[in-house]
Amino acid sequence: MESVKIRGYEWMSVTIKDVARIAGVSPSTVSRVISGHTRISPQTTKKVKLIMEELGYFPNIMAKSLVSKTTRTLGIILPRPAEELFLNLFFAEIIRGILAQSMRASYDILLTSSFSDKDEIETITKLVKGRRVDGIILLSSRKNDPSIQFLRDQNFPFVLIGRSADYPDVTSVDNDNVQAAYDATNHLIAQGHTNIRFVTGPEEMVVSQDRLAGYKKAMSEANINIAQDWIIEGELLSQSGYRAMSFIMSQQNPPTALVVFDDVAAFGVLRGLTELGIKVPDQIKLVSFNNIAISELASPPISSIDIGTYQLGYSASQTLIRVVQNEPLNAKEMIIPHRLIIRESSMNKVSRV
Amino acid sequence: MESVKIRGYEWMSVTIKDVARIAGVSPSTVSRVISGHTRISPQTTKKVKLIMEELGYFPNIMAKSLVSKTTRTLGIILPRPAEELFLNLFFAEIIRGILAQSMRASYDILLTSSFSDKDEIETITKLVKGRRVDGIILLSSRKNDPSIQFLRDQNFPFVLIGRSADYPDVTSVDNDNVQAAYDATNHLIAQGHTNIRFVTGPEEMVVSQDRLAGYKKAMSEANINIAQDWIIEGELLSQSGYRAMSFIMSQQNPPTALVVFDDVAAFGVLRGLTELGIKVPDQIKLVSFNNIAISELASPPISSIDIGTYQLGYSASQTLIRVVQNEPLNAKEMIIPHRLIIRESSMNKVSRV
DNA sequence: TTGAGTTGTGCCATACGTTGCACAAAATAA
DNA sequence: TTATTTTGTGCAACGTATGGCACAACTCAA
Numbered sequence: 001m002e003s004v005k006i007r008g009y010e011w012m013s014v015t016i017k018d019v020a021r022i023a024g025v026s027p028s029t030v031s032r033v034i035s036g037h038t039r040i041s042p043q044t045t046k047k048v049k050l051i052m053e054e055l056g057y058f059p060n061i062m063a064k065s066l067v068s069k070t071t072r073t074l075g076i077i078l079p080r081p082a083e084e085l086f087l088n089l090f091f092a093e094i095i096r097g098i099l100a101q102s103m104r105a106s107y108d109i110l111l112t113s114s115f116s117d118k119d120e121i122e123t124i125t126k127l128v129k130g131r132r133v134d135g136i137i138l139l140s141s142r143k144n145d146p147s148i149q150f151l152r153d154q155n156f157p158f159v160l161i162g163r164s165a166d167y168p169d170v171t172s173v174d175n176d177n178v179q180a181a182y183d184a185t186n187h188l189i190a191q192g193h194t195n196i197r198f199v200t201g202p203e204e205m206v207v208s209q210d211r212l213a214g215y216k217k218a219m220s221e222a223n224i225n226i227a228q229d230w231i232i233e234g235e236l237l238s239q240s241g242y243r244a245m246s247f248i249m250s251q252q253n254p255p256t257a258l259v260v261f262d263d264v265a266a267f268g269v270l271r272g273l274t275e276l277g278i279k280v281p282d283q284i285k286l287v288s289f290n291n292i293a294i295s296e297l298a299s300p301p302i303s304s305i306d307i308g309t310y311q312l313g314y315s316a317s318q319t320l321i322r323v324v325q326n327e328p329l330n331a332k333e334m335i336i337p338h339r340l341i342i343r344e345s346s347m348n349k350v351s352r353v
Numbered sequence: 354m355e356s357v358k359i360r361g362y363e364w365m366s367v368t369i370k371d372v373a374r375i376a377g378v379s380p381s382t383v384s385r386v387i388s389g390h391t392r393i394s395p396q397t398t399k400k401v402k403l404i405m406e407e408l409g410y411f412p413n414i415m416a417k418s419l420v421s422k423t424t425r426t427l428g429i430i431l432p433r434p435a436e437e438l439f440l441n442l443f444f445a446e447i448i449r450g451i452l453a454q455s456m457r458a459s460y461d462i463l464l465t466s467s468f469s470d471k472d473e474i475e476t477i478t479k480l481v482k483g484r485r486v487d488g489i490i491l492l493s494s495r496k497n498d499p500s501i502q503f504l505r506d507q508n509f510p511f512v513l514i515g516r517s518a519d520y521p522d523v524t525s526v527d528n529d530n531v532q533a534a535y536d537a538t539n540h541l542i543a544q545g546h547t548n549i550r551f552v553t554g555p556e557e558m559v560v561s562q563d564r565l566a567g568y569k570k571a572m573s574e575a576n577i578n579i580a581q582d583w584i585i586e587g588e589l590l591s592q593s594g595y596r597a598m599s600f601i602m603s604q605q606n607p608p609t610a611l612v613v614f615d616d617v618a619a620f621g622v623l624r625g626l627t628e629l630g631i632k633v634p635d636q637i638k639l640v641s642f643n644n645i646a647i648s649e650l651a652s653p654p655i656s657s658i659d660i661g662t663y664q665l666g667y668s669a670s671q672t673l674i675r676v677v678q679n680e681p682l683n684a685k686e687m688i689i690p691h692r693l694i695i696r697e698s699s700m701n702k703v704s705r706v
Numbered sequence: 707t708t709g710a711g712t713t714g715t716g717c718c719a720t721a722c723g724t725t726g727c728a729c730a731a732a733a734t735a736a
Numbered sequence: 737t738t739a740t741t742t743t744g745t746g747c748a749a750c751g752t753a754t755g756g757c758a759c760a761a762c763t764c765a766a
Contacts, residue, residue, distance in 0.1 A: 015751055026717050031753055038754095039715060058482030062424070063751035065415040067722050073463075078452075092445035099431075099466055108485075110426075111462040113452055129411030132461075267650040274652045297620040299627045299652045368723055379745050384725060394743060416723035420750050484751095712763075718756090725749085733742070 014055045023051040034059065065131075074102055074320055075133035077124060077147065078113040079140045088264050089292040090309055091139065094161060097313025098137060105321050107134075121150055128156050135324040137161060137316050141174075141206040159320045161312055163206050163333075171323060173316045173334045175307045177207055180338045181214025184259050184287045184305055187340055189222045191348055193257040193285065196224070197248065199234040199269060201261040211261050211289065230255075234265045245272025257346075260288040263295045266302050270345075286345040300344035308336040367408045376404040387412065418484075427455055427673055428486035430477060430500065431466040432493045441617050442645040443662055444492065447514060450666025451490060458674050460487075474503055481509050488677040490514060490669050494527075494559045512673045514665055516559050516686075524676060526669045526687045528660045530560055533691045534567025537612050537640045537658055540693055542575045544701055546610040546638065549577070550601065552587040552622060554614040564614050564642065583608075587618045598625030610638040610699075616645045619655050623698075639698040653697035661689040 016034075020027040025044060032038045033048040040048075051057075065071045076098060078091070095111075102109050110133055114120040124147055127133050134157065138147060141162025148167055151158045160172040188196050198215045201208035212231065219226050229251075232244050248254065260266040266288035273280055280286055280300055288295075291306035315334055322329060369387075373380040378397060385391045386401040404410075418424045429451060431444070448464075455462050463486055467473040477500055480486050487510065491500060494515025501520055504511045513525040541549050551568045554561035565584065572579050582604075585597050601607065613619040619641035626633055633639055633653055641648075644659035668687055675682060 013751095016753095017751075027752080028718080028754075029716055032716085035753080039713095041715060044715080056482070058478065060419075060751050061479075061483040061485050062415050062418040063722090064753085065722095066413070066419055066724090066751080067753050069722080071415070076464075089442055089445065092442065095464070099464060103466060103468075109464040111429075111448070111452060111464045113456060115456075125411065126414075129409070130414040132414050264647065267647055271650045271652065271654075294617065294620055294647060297624045299624060301624075366723095369725095370723075380723085381725075381746080382744060385744090388725085392743060397743080413723050416750090417725085418750095419723080419752090420725050422750080708766085710763105710765085712761100714761080715759085717758080720755095721753085723750105727748090728746090730745070731743085733740100735740070736738080 014057050015060070016057070019048065019051050019055060019057050022055065023048045069131065071108075071132065071134050072106060073108040073110050073133045074098075074317065074324075075110045075112055075127045075136045077120070077136060077138050077140065078111070079142075088262070089294065090262070090264075090290050093292065093309040094139065094313035094316075097310040097315075098317045099313075100310075101314045101317035102321075105317070107317070107321060117146060120147055124150060128154055135159075135320045137320055142204045143206060143209075157320065157323045159316050159323065161316050163210070165206050165209070169332060171319060171329065171332050173312055173319060173336065175312070175336050175338050177210035177307075178214040178217065180289065180305045180307065181211035181259065182218045183214075183338070183340055184289070185215045185218035186222075187287060187303075187342070187346065188257040188259070188285055189218060189224070191257075191285070191346075194222075194224050195253065195255045196257045196259060197230045197232060197255040199232045199244065199258060199260040199265060201234055201265070203233075208261060211259075215259055234261060245269055246276060249273070249276055249278060255284065257285040258287070260286065263288050263290045263292045263302060263304055266295070266304070266345075267298060270298060270302070281345050281347055287340075291341055296341075296343060298345070303343045303346035304341050305338050306341050307338045311336050367410050368413065369410070372401065372404050372408060372410050375408070376401045422484065424461075424485065424487050425459065426461040426463050426486045427451075427670065427677075428463045428465055428480045428489045430473070430489060430491050430493065431464070432495075441615070442647065443615070443617075443643050446645065446662040447492065447666035447669075450663040450668075451670045452666075453663075454667045454670035455674075458670070460670070460674060470499065473500055477503060481507050488512075488673045490673055495557045496559060496562075510673065510676045512669050512676065514669050516563070518559050518562070522685060524672060524682065524685050526665055526672060526689065528665070528691050529688050530563035530660075531567040531570065533642065533658045533660065534564035534612065535571045536567075536691070536693055537642070538568045538571035539575075540640060540656075540695070540699065541610040541612070541638055542571060542577070544610075544638070544699075547575075547577050548606065548608045549610040549612060550583045550585060550608040552585045552597065552611060552613040552618060554587055554618070556586075561614060564612075568612055587614060598622055599629060602626070602629055602631060608637065611640070613639065613641040616641050616643045616648045616655060616657055619648070619657070619698075620651060623651060623655070633698050634700055640693075644694055649694075649696060651698070656696045656699035657694050658691050659694050660691045664689050 016027050016030050020030045025048065029040060029044065030048055032040050033045050076095065099109055112123055114123045127136065136151060136156065136158040138158055138160045140147065143165050145164065148164055148170060152167065160170050163172060163174045164170050185196060198212060200212050216226065232248060234244065258269065260269050266286060270280060273284065278284060287303045289305045289307065290309060291304035295302040295304050315336060319334060369380050369383050373383045378401060382393060382397065383401055385393050386398050429448065452462055465476050467476045480489065489504065489509065489511040491511055491513045493500065496518050498517065501517055501523060505520065513523050516525060516527045517523055538549060551565060553565050569579065585601060587597065611622065613622050619639060623633060626637065631637060640656045642658045642660065643662060644657035648655040648657050668689060672687060
């Protein structure tokens with residue numbers, strides 16, 4: 001038990017040895033008392049525990065990790081342009097889920113992002129080869145993601161939130177986005193709409209593709225022909241949705257309903273429509289995805305597919321911990337159920353008091 | 354360089370010793386090549402680097418930390434009821450700032466939350482005594498925060514985002530919230546409003562107190578008397594603001610302007626007003642705080658005090674790293690400037706096309 | 707009572723992968 | 737040759753975990 005000075009800060013470093021010395025036993029004995037399941041007499045155990053308490057002993061996690069080759073830490077790799085994407089409540093909500101479950105299981109969370117593609121591999125390398133974490137949660141579902149390739153090559157435990165088009169056998173937690181978009185679109189078709197447009201997300205994200213596919217499937221089954229310009233390029237951020245509106249609504253045959261691939265984009269769309277003096281849902285209906293907390297507070301409240309965002313993170317963490325601890329998995333790919341939350345933006349008759 | 358099996362996963366663990374053996378030098382020599390600044394002949398350096406490259410060597414961070422007593426990791430302690438608060442984009446944005454700056458400085462981020470007060474101290478203890486992180490960013494500014502007391506007692510490097518009422522001398526990054534609220538209120542007073550209400554946040558948060566004080570100050574200076582019920586209890590979450598509205602607007606002498614302590618709450622207020630058929634800004638003006646990304650997409654767009662949320666996180670990280678590395682600080686308390694972003698919700702004449 | 711066998715208890719030595727200090731060896735200069 | 741510099745090595749830490757082993761105590765039979 002000695003006082004150490006690190007970078008100007010005074011430290012009272014009490015180690016297992018100090019406890020041992022004062023308790024009059026060997027360090028190994030103290031270690032065994034801590035880990036429990038080994039042959040130590042009750043009175044020794046009691047004595048050692050008392051001393052630990054008294055001295056305020058706390059095991060050094062680095063030393064522990066070094067010998068156990070285990071960190072009890074999970075790494076989260078945020079999507080590459082984290083600067084922008086993290087804006088979206090959606091990601092915050094996923095992290096919230098991961099955090100809750102990890103804390104419960106006594107795992108720590110290392111949060112990481114990167115600036116470029118090359119940078120991302122470097123970041124991951126540091127975590128993996130530096131034995132910094134036990135496993136990794138990948139929050140990216142771009143096509144041809146080099147990170148997935150890398151982690152597979154390294155045979156390092158990881159789970160993907162989302163779906164990889166290229167590596168179908170990776171452990172992942174995702175929604176059935178095709179079905180979700182199919183449901184959303186059908187909700188509008190059921191109301192008699194036919195001129196339904198789809199505002200899509202970044203082309204390189206698998207989730208965009210899936211939702212687009214679901215939209216197409218529903219339209220096709222309803223025998224509605226999708227014109228070339230019915231699919232509108234959007235982005236995760238809202239401004240683009242906003243800009244797109246004036247263009248779309250000025251067309252010859254404007255839509256009567258919209259499926260927007262993300263709530264934040266939907267806010268932008270809504271804003272754009274309001275600017276144009278177009279009333280939602282009276283003149284045009286709107287459905288979107290992710291059901292972020294604030295969607296119900298939009299004017300009008302936005303109908304959205306709740307994809308269980310929190311649950312997505314929660315399950316990802318749960319799954320990863322299972323993988324890391326070498327426990328059996330029920331299935332490699334886990335699907336979180338979704339459900340359509342119908343709000344004013346897609347209601348036929350507005351029941352206002 | 355041997356293959357190790359951990360929890361079922363096969364590992365190719367290449368250590369500094371392997372590199373040394375193959376390069377025909379001692380481990381210390383390799384260590385020096387890595388750290389650079391020591392006398393090693395150019396050809397040895399070259400040779401060792403080549404072998405490292407070939408073997409894909411990467412230093413074990415745990416071992417490094419053990420001997421250096423440094424982790425190059427910062428811990429973030431989310432506010433206690435993290436489950437709810439993290440919902441708020443505001444916190445996500447702060448973390449984004451912390452993350453960006455930390456990555457830039459090659460520091461990792463350990464994200465942590467807790468369920469109860471007692472739990473929080475335990476969590477922090479683990480980080481501090483387990484030598485898990487070099488410093489801590491505290492995202493809590495409640496009154497009488499036991500975490501602050503603890504960290505001070507332990508003499509552990511930390512910075513507070515926000516302000517501590519009890520410990521004025523802690524290193525912190527904050528806004529001048531009194532002034533911010535003063536400005537917001539004056540913006541309304543300047544328009545001739547006198548019946549201005551304040552929707553406040555959780556009583557135990559210092560920021561709520563500060564903003565309330567700023568409101569009072571502005572009102573007082575304008576010689577406007579604040580009636581008892583002009584200060585409305587709100588919460589960070591939006592439902593409460595929503596509920597409050599019907600009550601307020603049904604009063605005898607309804608307000609013509611509102612200062613709401615947070616954007617998300619403002620969304621709730623706005624929703625409540627819309628439900629009641631009250632037009633913003635025609636019938637009532639609205640100003641709030643934090644300027645979260647989505648505020649400009651509300652209908653109408655919400656006037657908000659931009660408190661430089663991202664900057665708050667960025668500076669906190671910067672400051673903490675400086676503290677941890679024992680570099681001098683310009684000031685213990687750092688104030689991030691704010692500015693009022695005027696949008697439709699508080700405009701006098703709506704200039705709509 | 708004694709010796710052998712059995713069980714319970716705790717310690718020693720070693721290892722994890724790295725760094726840093728004191729010193730050895732080699733190269734160069736005087 | 738000796739002194740001096742340059743370059744590299746050996747060893748001891750850092751704080752913890754663990755297999756093997758010593759030792760004491762206890763049981764039981766002769």
